[in-house]
Amino acid sequence: MDRVRELASKKAAVIFTKSSCYMCHSITQLFYELGASPAVHELDKDGYGREMEWALRSMGCNPSVPAVFIGGKFVGSSKDVISLHVDGSLKQMLMAAKAIWF
Template sequence: MDRVNELAKSKAAVIFTKSSDCMSHSIKSLFYELGASPAVYEIDRDPRGRELEMALQRLGCKPTVPAIFIGGMFVGSAKDVLAAHLTGSLKDMLIAAKAIWF
């Protein structure tokens, strides 16, 4: 759990993904389109990936990826981020965390 928290605070926007997950790809693309450059951790390519996945599950990530953190805080999964994007609050969160500037 400590490693997840440490990585989540490593950058203004952090996405835990799996390299073959289509929703992870979609969320990364959304962040890039909004002008953010998130830290992306592909847990299936990390030697300690299983440990990260179990920690994400303990945080309540179901499914475990994509798991999105903004400003060091857990935002949620793809559906949570997409819902925030539709209401406009995702952009506000990214601005507040200084992941994007306007």
């Protein structure tokens, strides 16, 4: 859990993913299209990936990936991010965290 929190707080936008997850790729691409450059941590390529996946699940992220953090705070998974994007909140959150400037 501490490793997840540490990584999540190092950059304004952080996404925990798996390399084979198409929704992870889609959410990451959405952030790039909005002008953000998120830190992307692929759990299946990290030696602590299994432990981080369990930590994300204990935080309420089900499925465990993609798990999105903005400004060090857990935002949710793909469904939550898409909902925020549709209502315009995602862009505002990214701007408030200084992940994008407009």
